Amino acid sequence: MKADVAVIGAGMVGVSTAIALARRGADVVLIDRRAPGRETSFGNAGVIQREGVHPYLFPRSLSKLIAYALNRRTEAHYHLSSLPAVAPFLWRYFRASNPGSARRTYEANIPLFAGCLDAHADLAAEAGAEELIAKKGWLRVFRSDAALRAVAGELAELEGLGLSVSTPDAAALAALEPHLKTDRLAGAVHYEDPWTCSDPGALTGAYARLFERLGGETVERNVAGLGRDGDGWRVETDHGPVAAGAAVLAAGPWSKALLEPLGLNLPMGIKRGYHRHYAPAGNGYLTRTIVDDEHGFVMAPMARGVRVTSGAEFARHDAPPTPVQLDRAMPHARALFDLDEAVDDEAWMGARPVFPDMLPVMGEAPGLPGLWLNFGHGHQGFTLGPVAGRLVAAMMTGQSPDFDPVPYRAGRFS
Numbered sequence: 562m563k564a565d566v567a568v569i570g571a572g573m574v575g576v577s578t579a580i581a582l583a584r585r586g587a588d589v590v591l592i593d594r595r596a597p598g599r600e601t602s603f604g605n606a607g608v609i610q611r612e613g614v615h616p617y618l619f620p621r622s623l624s625k626l627i628a629y630a631l632n633r634r635t636e637a638h639y640h641l642s643s644l645p646a647v648a649p650f651l652w653r654y655f656r657a658s659n660p661g662s663a664r665r666t667y668e669a670n671i672p673l674f675a676g677c678l679d680a681h682a683d684l685a686a687e688a689g690a691e692e693l694i695a696k697k698g699w700l701r702v703f704r705s706d707a708a709l710r711a712v713a714g715e716l717a718e719l720e721g722l723g724l725s726v727s728t729p730d731a732a733a734l735a736a737l738e739p740h741l742k743t744d745r746l747a748g749a750v751h752y753e754d755p756w757t758c759s760d761p762g763a764l765t766g767a768y769a770r771l772f773e774r775l776g777g778e779t780v781e782r783n784v785a786g787l788g789r790d791g792d793g794w795r796v797e798t799d800h801g802p803v804a805a806g807a808a809v810l811a812a813g814p815w816s817k818a819l820l821e822p823l824g825l826n827l828p829m830g831i832k833r834g835y836h837r838h839y840a841p842a843g844n845g846y847l848t849r850t851i852v853d854d855e856h857g858f859v860m861a862p863m864a865r866g867v868r869v870t871s872g873a874e875f876a877r878h879d880a881p882p883t884p885v886q887l888d889r890a891m892p893h894a895r896a897l898f899d900l901d902e903a904v905d906d907e908a909w910m911g912a913r914p915v916f917p918d919m920l921p922v923m924g925e926a927p928g929l930p931g932l933w934l935n936f937g938h939g940h941q942g943f944t945l946g947p948v949a950g951r952l953v954a955a956m957m958t959g960q961s962p963d964f965d966p967v968p969y970r971a972g973r974f975s
Contacts, residue, residue, distance in 0.1 A: 566579075567807075569812050575591060577946040577950030581947075582957065606868070611674060611724065617940060618658035619651070637872050651830070677944050681756065688768050693758050693759055700752075700849050701852045704746060741851065782800045794931055810926075813942065814878055825927065827922065837907075839900040921939070922935075
């Protein structure tokens with residue numbers, strides 16, 4: 562099998578990259594072991610997070626570190642048996658979560674997030690998937706006045722970027738979400754610009770069908786390895802090789818293992834996460850995604866029900882699932898909104914690829930001409946896929962990118 566470009570990974574990032582290359586006239590094959598949008602892009606809160614320029618930092622206060630070390634919090638969990646494997650990344654993540662590094666990440670995120678809504682709007686319109694997207698923003702709720710005051714600086718920075726944020730009072734919050742129980746809340750922030758999706762996997766799948774209408778080919782194969790093939794690249798799969806002039810590695814949490822045999826070892830870690838859907842009780846409903854700031858979980862209205870998502874779990878990628886965070890979150894979730902029984906037989910688990918500085922790698926792989934990288938978007942792959950795809954496709958085809966790609970290059974770790 563031959564193509565101009567082989568894109569490895571059919572999540573939101575890989576699908577969007579394949580579309581951007583196909584639109585530029587390339588013959589593209591998209592390879593994944595499962596159908597598009599069935600892995601990491603399937604299990605998220607469904608927010609196209611226009612306001613998401615502030616990085617998720619590793620806590621540095623002693624009290625929080627002690628709380629996390631005791632392993633009883635809802636927003637973070639770790640496997641003791643996995644610590645030898647994940648500790649090197651966690652140490653780099655902790656060191657990078659300093660004010661100077663956080664500021665550099667914030668500044669690098671500004672142009673990256675600026676076009677995320679327009680990029681999704683473009684794809685959703687052409688894919689005929691606009692009905693999956695709502696444009697009502699999302700709510701972050703707070704259980705103490707101190708926690709609400711602590712985000713004032715962040716909100717001021719967002720307003721400085723021209724984004725709309727508000728802090729609704731009790732009456733306004735009740736008007737926004739009449740079935741949300743607000744008696745235990747100190748307040749909320751309404752991020753008004755972001756969009757939400759009622760089925761992230763379906764949206765990724767709709768974009769993949771658009772890619773095929775543009776002439777691209779999608780194949781379901783396990784990728785076993787990558788290697789040079791003359792001036793191009795050879796993707797080894799369980800159904801034979803795919804030869805291409807160039808390759809894009811957009812395999813999310815699986816990307817690191819495919820790179821290491823080529824001599825490129827990047828400091829990527831993973832954050833595992835869980836979700837489960839619940840039926841609303843009675844006639845209750847939510848119209849917006851709700852994030853509980855104190856307990857670190859999300860309730861998102863989805864086509865299948867209210868999706869409750871967990872915080873981050875640090876464990877080996879292949880370790881058995883342990884959805885204890887969902888169990889811990891459920892009493893807090895039910896205190897905010899009346900939920901009936903689960904509609905899923907079990908919790909879904911996925912993994913998000915992250916780098917210590919919370920920026921992705923996008924660009925040509927150092928020392929490996931013709932191999933392009935587009936992974937490590939952390940919590941923001943669903944948001945940034947279309948923007949990231951445009952950026953990498955522009956660089957691959959010799960066009961001027963919309964913004965400076967230097968902050969995202971893999972060489973920053975050398």
